[in-house]
Amino acid sequence: MTSPVAQFTERLLSFYDDERARRSTDDDPITRARNYRQRLFAAGLAGLSIPTDLGGQGLSANEAAAITAACSRHQPPEESIFGIGLSMAVPTILEYGSNELQQRVVPPSLSGDAIWCQLYSEPGAGSDLAGLTTRAVHDGDEWIITGQKVWTSGAQHSDLGILIARTNPDAPKHSGITMFVIDMRQPAVTVRPLVQMTGVAEFNEVFLDEARVPHDNIVGTVNEGWPIAVRLLAHERASLGRTFTSSKGLSKAGRQPLPFDRLLHRARSAGLTTDTITRDELASVYIGEKLIGWNASRGLHPSIGKLWRTIQGRAAAQLAHRIGGPFAAAWEHSDAEADYWAYHVLNCRGMSLGGGTDEIQRNTLGERVLDLPREPMPDKNTPFRDLPHN
Ligand SMILES: Cc1cc2nc3c(=O)[nH]c(=O)nc-3n(C[C@H](O)[C@H](O)[C@H](O)COP(=O)(O)OP(=O)(O)OC[C@H]3O[C@@H](n4cnc5c(N)ncnc54)[C@H](O)[C@@H]3O)c2cc1C
Numbered sequence: 001m002t003s004p005v006a007q008f009t010e011r012l013l014s015f016y017d018d019e020r021a022r023r024s025t026d027d028d029p030i031t032r033a034r035n036y037r038q039r040l041f042a043a044g045l046a047g048l049s050i051p052t053d054l055g056g057q058g059l060s061a062n063e064a065a066a067i068t069a070a071c072s073r074h075q076p077p078e079e080s081i082f083g084i085g086l087s088m089a090v091p092t093i094l095e096y097g098s099n100e101l102q103q104r105v106v107p108p109s110l111s112g113d114a115i116w117c118q119l120y121s122e123p124g125a126g127s128d129l130a131g132l133t134t135r136a137v138h139d140g141d142e143w144i145i146t147g148q149k150v151w152t153s154g155a156q157h158s159d160l161g162i163l164i165a166r167t168n169p170d171a172p173k174h175s176g177i178t179m180f181v182i183d184m185r186q187p188a189v190t191v192r193p194l195v196q197m198t199g200v201a202e203f204n205e206v207f208l209d210e211a212r213v214p215h216d217n218i219v220g221t222v223n224e225g226w227p228i229a230v231r232l233l234a235h236e237r238a239s240l241g242r243t244f245t246s247s248k249g250l251s252k253a254g255r256q257p258l259p260f261d262r263l264l265h266r267a268r269s270a271g272l273t274t275d276t277i278t279r280d281e282l283a284s285v286y287i288g289e290k291l292i293g294w295n296a297s298r299g300l301h302p303s304i305g306k307l308w309r310t311i312q313g314r315a316a317a318q319l320a321h322r323i324g325g326p327f328a329a330a331w332e333h334s335d336a337e338a339d340y341w342a343y344h345v346l347n348c349r350g351m352s353l354g355g356g357t358d359e360i361q362r363n364t365l366g367e368r369v370l371d372l373p374r375e376p377m378p379d380k381n382t383p384f385r386d387l388p389h390n
Pocket residue numbers: 117118119120121122123125126127128150151152153154202203350351353354355356357358359360363375
C-alpha cells in the first residue's frame with residue numbers, strides 16, 4: 001500500500017502540472033492567485049499539516065515537511081501571495097488564537113478567500129519594533145485602532161492584517177502590546193502604495209484612523225502580545241530561509257530568488273562558462289543554494305536561514321548583473337528577459353531589510369545562539385509613556 005506521503009506527493013505534483021498547463025496571464029495576478037488556491041482547496045490538497053476541522057489535511061508535521069520538500073519547487077508563482085497568511089499569520093494563530101478565531105480565519109486562508117498582510121513596522125519603529133506607537137483603545141466589545149504602519153507588503157490586496165498595537169502605554173515598551181486580526185476592508189483603513197526602485201509597489205503605507213476590531217480578534221491575551229509577535233517573526237524568518245528557487249513558473253512577483261539553472265543559461269548565452277571568474281562565482285552560488293536546502297531541512301535557527309538566503313540572493317543577482325554587462329544597467333522594459341534580470345538585481349537589496357535586517361539577524365544569532373552578552377537596554381523597565389519620542 002502506498003504511504004500518505006507518496007500519495008499526497010503524487011497528487012500534488014500532478015495538480016501543479018495541470019495548473020502549469022492551464023496558466024494564463026489573462027486575469028489580474030490576484031484573481032489568478034485566488035482561483036488557483038480555490039482549486040487547490042477543492043482538490044483536498046491545501047494545508048497539509050492543518051487539522052481537518054479547519055479545512056486542512058491533518059497530516060503530521062514530518063509528513064507535511066516531506067511532501068513540501070518534494071513539491072515546493074513545482075509550486076506556481078501565485079503561491080507567494082499567500083506567504084504572509086499561510087507561513088506567518090496562520091501558524092501563529094494555530095499556536096495562540098482561540099478555537100473560534102481559528103475556525104473563522106483558517107479555512108478562508110487556505111481557500112484563497114483571505115489574503116493577509118503584516119502590520120508591524122511603523123515610521124518610527126522598524127528594528128526597534130517594540131517602540132511602536134499605533135494605539136488600541138478598548139470600547140465595549142471592540143478595540144479602536146489609530147496609527148500608521150509602513151512597508152506593509154501586499155496591503156493593497158489584503159483582506160486581513162495581523163497587527164500589533166500598544167494597549168498599555170503605562171507599561172514598559174515590550175509589555176502593553178497586543179496582537180489583533182484586523183479587517184482591512186473597512187473605510188477607516190487607508191492603503192497607499194509605495195513604489196520601490198524595481199518600479200513595482202510591493203509594499204504600502206497604511207493609515208488607521210479609528211479602525212475597529214472585535215475583541216474576539218485578539219491573538220493571545222491583552223497586553224501580552226510581544227512574545228507572540230516575536231514568534232510570528234520566527235515563522236517569517238524560517239519561511240524566508242526556506243524559500244525555494246523555482247524555474248518552473250518564472251515570475252517577478254514576491255521575493256522568489258533567482259533560479260540557478262537560469263543563471264547558468266545566462267552565462268552560457270553570454271559565452272562566459274569558460275571564463276574562470278564566472279565559473280568560480282557560479283560554483284559558489286550553486287554551493288550556497290545546496291547549503292540553504294540542506295540547512296533548511298536540518299531545521300536550524302530561523303535567523304541563519306534568513307541571513308543565508310539574503311546573502312545568497314545578493315551573490316546570485318550580482319553575478320547575473322556582471323554577466324549582463326552594460327545591458328544589465330540600461331535595459332528596456334519591453335525586453336522581458338532583461339527586465340526579469342534587472343528586477344532581481346534591484347529587488348535583492350530589500351531582502352536584507354524585510355523580515356528584520358541582516359544586522360538584527362546577526363544580533364539575534366550572537367545573543368540567542370552564541371550566548372554573547374545582550375545589547376544594553378537602558379529603557380527596559382521605563383513606562384512607554386515616559387520614553388522620549390519624536
Ligand atoms: C521588501 C520589504 C518588505 C517589507 N515588508 C514588511 C511587511 O510586510 N510588514 C512590516 O511590518 N514590515 C515590512 N518591512 C519592513 C522591515 O521589517 C523593516 O524595514 C526592517 O525591520 C528595518 O526597519 P527600518 O526600515 O525602520 O530600519 P531601521 O530599524 O531604522 O534600521 C536602519 C539601519 O540601522 C541598523 N540597525 C538598527 N538597529 C540596530 C541594532 N540594534 N544593531 C545593529 N544595527 C541596527 C539596521 O540594520 C539598518 O541598517 C519590509 C521591508 C522591506 C524592505
